[in-house]
Amino acid sequence: MSAAYIAGAYEHPTRKADGISVAQLHMQSAAGALADAGLSFDDVDGYFCAGDAPGLGAMSMLEYMNLNVHHVDSTETGGSSYLIHVAHAAQAIAAGKCNVALITLAGRPRAAGLKSAKMPPSPTPDTPFEGLFAPSVVEMYGMVAARHMYEFGTTSEQLAWIKVAASHHAQHNDRAMLRNLVTVEDVVTSPLVAAPLHRLDCCVVSDGGGALVVTSEAVAKSLNRPLVKVRGSGEAVKHPSAGRVDLTTSAGAISGPRAFAEAGVTPADIKYASIYDSFTITVLVALEDLGFCAKGKGGAFVADGNLISGVGRLPFNTDGGGLCNNHPSNRGGMTKVIEAVRQLRGEAHPAVQVPGCDLALAHGTGGSLATRHGSATLILERL
Amino acid sequence: MTLADLAAVNFDALPFWQGTEAGEFLLARCESCGEAHHYPRALCPFCRSEAIRFSPASGKGAIYSLAVTRTPGKPLRVVAYVTLAEGPTIMTQIVDADEAVAIGDPVRVDFQKHPEGLTAAVFRLARNTN
Ligand SMILES: [Zn+2]
Numbered sequence: 187m188s189a190a191y192i193a194g195a196y197e198h199p200t201r202k203a204d205g206i207s208v209a210q211l212h213m214q215s216a217a218g219a220l221a222d223a224g225l226s227f228d229d230v231d232g233y234f235c236a237g238d239a240p241g242l243g244a245m246s247m248l249e250y251m252n253l254n255v256h257h258v259d260s261t262e263t264g265g266s267s268y269l270i271h272v273a274h275a276a277q278a279i280a281a282g283k284c285n286v287a288l289i290t291l292a293g294r295p296r297a298a299g300l301k302s303a304k305m306p307p308s309p310t311p312d313t314p315f316e317g318l319f320a321p322s323v324v325e326m327y328g329m330v331a332a333r334h335m336y337e338f339g340t341t342s343e344q345l346a347w348i349k350v351a352a353s354h355h356a357q358h359n360d361r362a363m364l365r366n367l368v369t370v371e372d373v374v375t376s377p378l379v380a381a382p383l384h385r386l387d388c389c390v391v392s393d394g395g396g397a398l399v400v401t402s403e404a405v406a407k408s409l410n411r412p413l414v415k416v417r418g419s420g421e422a423v424k425h426p427s428a429g430r431v432d433l434t435t436s437a438g439a440i441s442g443p444r445a446f447a448e449a450g451v452t453p454a455d456i457k458y459a460s461i462y463d464s465f466t467i468t469v470l471v472a473l474e475d476l477g478f479c480a481k482g483k484g485g486a487f488v489a490d491g492n493l494i495s496g497v498g499r500l501p502f503n504t505d506g507g508g509l510c511n512n513h514p515s516n517r518g519g520m521t522k523v524i525e526a527v528r529q530l531r532g533e534a535h536p537a538v539q540v541p542g543c544d545l546a547l548a549h550g551t552g553g554s555l556a557t558r559h560g561s562a563t564l565i566l567e568r569l
Numbered sequence: 570m571t572l573a574d575l576a577a578v579n580f581d582a583l584p585f586w587q588g589t590e591a592g593e594f595l596l597a598r599c600e601s602c603g604e605a606h607h608y609p610r611a612l613c614p615f616c617r618s619e620a621i622r623f624s625p626a627s628g629k630g631a632i633y634s635l636a637v638t639r640t641p642g643k644p645l646r647v648v649a650y651v652t653l654a655e656g657p658t659i660m661t662q663i664v665d666a667d668e669a670v671a672i673g674d675p676v677r678v679d680f681q682k683h684p685e686g687l688t689a690a691v692f693r694l695a696r697n698t699n
């Protein structure tokens with residue numbers, strides 16, 4: 187299989203998009219990623235977007251950008267969609283379907299006045315069975331955290347270390363929404379939103395967007411950019427299994443091992459990890475499922491700064507992540523890939539750059555961990 | 570579209586909603602493989618048989634997990650998954666819970682009319698009765 191490379195990556199600078207349409211955010215992000223790669227809109231022959239794209243998705247955005255492509259994909263697994271798009275773009279490139287794949291994400295929940303993400307109303311058979319109780323997203327993830335605590339003795343203090351690590355990184359990011367360093371004490375004394383989760387266990391709500399350009403090897407090598415290769419990928423969907431609910435393991439237990447197997451590496455080889463962080467518990471469950479530690483040992487793994495760059499074993503989310511920096515459109519997968527690319531290029535903030543970062547992982551958990559969700563794992567290598 | 574509208578076009582599960590309306594907690598069970606499942610489908614999610622039959626469940630269960638929201642001056646809001654005595658774990662709400670509500674607590678079904686017209690199967694703590 188011929189290799190694919192992430193040649194362009196761009197995080198939209200805004201965090202509040204007053205007077206900017208969602209389509210405009212998508213296209214500005216696309217322009218940024220193409221410029222980063224040294225390519226133009228005319229080079230794009232494949233387009234990928236998910237449920238955040240306005241109107242009819244790919245069709246509407248292709249019209250808005252006035253693009254003509256011969257490969258489209260609008261795989262939708264919530265906030266992890268964009269990691270799957272990278273994998274699917276690599277597969278399409280290997281199959282000769284396209285050479286320059288553009289992936290975009292954007293949204294403006296802040297400007298639209300949505301304080302937190304609500305479960306989308308959709309006419310599916312499960313809707314009344316959950317909708318009658320109107321569970322908020324925090325309640326959903328709160329149930330995951332409660333069960334993890336019950337089964338494994340995980341504590342609020344251990345979860346808090348994840349936010350603490352994110353804040354250590356966000357202090358160096360002048361675009362981050364939350365730049366103040368926080369302590370474990372700050373997190374566990376912040377108001378309980380849906381016990382056991384506190385306000386500081388939650389990610390930010392932000393406007394913005396991002397884009398990626400995935401290219402063939404020939405295109406990537408023609409550009410004057412560091413080579414970031416898609417070395418392995420995995421994807422999986424998990425759901426309540428018709429009543430056989432298991433809240434402490436995510437679909438990452440399938441996507442992760444598949445990505446590692448394809449890449450031919452192990453968690454011990456990973457020098458930097460972008461881990462989807464809608465909530466602190468989302469990170470904890472993912473780290474276990476990806477094999478960075480055993481199931482149930484995530485609390486001990488994240489404690490004492492183990493995720494802080496320059497301090498711990500596994501530097502994570504060095505942009506501040508969704509917990510402190512940016513979670514555009516309530517979908518954090520795009521920014522996970524972008525920061526992994528920065529790390530591999532050596533373009534992260536010097537205070538958080540991992541020295542010699544040549545192998546990174548990006549992982550997404552989209553939808554709701556407590557019900558149906560899609561996990562996607564990418565293993566990226568700097569050549 | 571209201572939740573009641575959605576329930577009305579999800580023909581698979583109509584007996585469930587007719588049951589809660591009548592104060593009965595019905596569970597879908599496959600006569601082919603014997604497994605109970607939730608939410609109810611017309612085809613068994615385990616063996617894919619169409620031999621689904623609704624039968625009254627015990628209404629007993631235990632809290633599998635929960636999220637608790639405290640608002641001053643209001644009763645506790647507890648969203649939960651409850652594992653039924655018959656096996657399936659379902660999303661629900663624990664009503665009239667006390668501060669000690671916890672995973673593992675025995676609960677019993679009750680019914681609560683929703684403003685949109687459906688009757689929800691909710692649960693109450695049943696520490697002394699189960
Ligand atoms: Zn069956």
